[in-house]
Amino acid sequence: MAVGPTALPSAADHLTERSVYVSIGVVPMLSTGQPDTADAIVVGGGTVGAWCAYFLRRSGVGRVTLVEKRTLGEGASSRAAGVVRTQGGTRWAVQLGEWSRKFYLRQHDEIGIDSGFTQQGYLLPCFTQADVAAARDRMAMQTALGLSVRWLQPAEVDELNPTLAAGSTLGGTFCAEDGYLSPPRNVTAYAVALATSGVQVRERLACIGLLTDGDAVTGAATSAGPICAPLVVLTGGPELAEVAALAGIRVPTGGVRHQVAVTQRHPDLHPSRLPMVFDLSAGLYWRPEEGGMLFGMSNPDEAPGAASCVDEPYLAQMRRRLAELVPVTAGLGLRRVWAATIDYTPDHLPIIGPARVKDRTLNGVTVVSAGGAGMMWGPGVARAAADVALTGTSDVVDTAQLGLDRFDEDGNSALTADPIALPFPGHAPRRGSGRDEPGRPPPGRLTLS
Numbered sequence: 001m002a003v004g005p006t007a008l009p010s011a012a013d014h015l016t017e018r019s020v021y022v023s024i025g026v027v028p029m030l031s032t033g034q035p036d037t038a039d040a041i042v043v044g045g046g047t048v049g050a051w052c053a054y055f056l057r058r059s060g061v062g063r064v065t066l067v068e069k070r071t072l073g074e075g076a077s078s079r080a081a082g083v084v085r086t087q088g089g090t091r092w093a094v095q096l097g098e099w100s101r102k103f104y105l106r107q108h109d110e111i112g113i114d115s116g117f118t119q120q121g122y123l124l125p126c127f128t129q130a131d132v133a134a135a136r137d138r139m140a141m142q143t144a145l146g147l148s149v150r151w152l153q154p155a156e157v158d159e160l161n162p163t164l165a166a167g168s169t170l171g172g173t174f175c176a177e178d179g180y181l182s183p184p185r186n187v188t189a190y191a192v193a194l195a196t197s198g199v200q201v202r203e204r205l206a207c208i209g210l211l212t213d214g215d216a217v218t219g220a221a222t223s224a225g226p227i228c229a230p231l232v233v234l235t236g237g238p239e240l241a242e243v244a245a246l247a248g249i250r251v252p253t254g255g256v257r258h259q260v261a262v263t264q265r266h267p268d269l270h271p272s273r274l275p276m277v278f279d280l281s282a283g284l285y286w287r288p289e290e291g292g293m294l295f296g297m298s299n300p301d302e303a304p305g306a307a308s309c310v311d312e313p314y315l316a317q318m319r320r321r322l323a324e325l326v327p328v329t330a331g332l333g334l335r336r337v338w339a340a341t342i343d344y345t346p347d348h349l350p351i352i353g354p355a356r357v358k359d360r361t362l363n364g365v366t367v368v369s370a371g372g373a374g375m376m377w378g379p380g381v382a383r384a385a386a387d388v389a390l391t392g393t394s395d396v397v398d399t400a401q402l403g404l405d406r407f408d409e410d411g412n413s414a415l416t417a418d419p420i421a422l423p424f425p426g427h428a429p430r431r432g433s434g435r436d437e438p439g440r441p442p443p444g445r446l447t448l449s
Ligand SMILES: Cc1cc2nc3c(=O)[nH]c(=O)nc-3n(C[C@H](O)[C@H](O)[C@H](O)COP(=O)(O)OP(=O)(O)OC[C@H]3O[C@@H](n4cnc5c(N)ncnc54)[C@H](O)[C@@H]3O)c2cc1C
Pocket: 043, 044, 045, 046, 047, 048, 049, 050, 067, 068, 069, 070, 071, 072, 073, 074, 075, 076, 077, 078, 079, 080, 081, 082, 083, 084, 205, 206, 207, 208, 235, 236, 237, 238, 239, 243, 258, 259, 260, 296, 338, 339, 340, 341, 342, 343, 369, 370, 371, 372, 373, 374, 375, 376, 377
């Protein structure tokens, strides 16, 4: 069913995201019997936890158990837009993006299946002189790290991207190697990787706490009983703070609504005419999908909290912005639209580091978040987390500053936030805050004309 921009369907009529877990739910992933010991336990079967469990096995860990309270991919990971951008605003973002992109490219050789990565090219347009100055500084940092990003003059932007309203930019940065993957296919890929590498996957099993002896972990308590292990990796995406709190670990991450829509097909939206674009000032991005355009957005004024229904007024607002920049979309109906809870960290940077309980390190526990960038950074974050869990360091990225000790009591980070991020809440969620509890100051980055 296609719906016009002025005749949005009711929430009940919305086509939802493709639910990969519905199809893989019938695949017998459940290992039989409850193991009572393992060499490592990973909590969470999203892209971060699953690839981490796989990399732990690849590093030679014998018995790796993955504990997932629902089914694999049932969190944010199956619902993402799939954007893989190496043009990050910090060296961590660039390195994690590059490592992940290269992993997606070699997956087929390594595991016989891939996440459907398509190299499409990604444009970050500039609309003000301040945008241009920031983009040029960023490009210098990115090229120094080996990224093949280049500056496009306004006329080159128009030539490369004929769907964009001509003359609307002051130029922009472009990386031809950026692209997108298929999130459901990524879940299938890691499900296969887990099965073939011998990770014991325990679906519908919740972690309900950690077992400790002094300052060291000795295992995890689960809804079906304890599992002993000297190493535990905690993931959880938008629910990471809750997972960590079960063990008394304070993690200042949260979740907030993010929505994605796909327009009907149109010849002007053919992939050859449509590089991916991130309109940073509006927090709006788009890419080709099924002959139409997929676009996604977060509302920076929205309070954190779990969300699964579409905010139609905000969607309409974003459609107006999109129509200004890509006029052909103005008259197009929507084929699919969905909302889901996206994870965020206060500084839009990943968390990869040891668990801390009241200023003391809990040995053997590694806490991991991809900070809302699990498609673009997920495998890199997962490999770095596996490395840190086993050796304390990683050659994927320097994790020395990415641990929980960068946050103060209120969740404020000692690091400068990554400037190339969705307009997520710009600070730590308040304790016990929810959608019905106003008080979060908006970061004020959204500029809609
Ligand atoms: C609509 C949307 C669009 C997005 N688009 C993009 C994009 O284009 N590019 C990009 O890079 N990122 C994107 N993201 C973000 C990306 O999807 C996430 O960063 C990523 O999926 C996080 O992976 P994860 O494994 O940390 O979390 P999840 O995928 O949420 O997995 C966490 C898992 O932990 C499980 N769990 C929770 N509590 C427990 C417990 N107590 N015991 C056991 N298991 C538990 C959950 O059931 C869940 O399966 C998007 C997100 C959304 C919602």
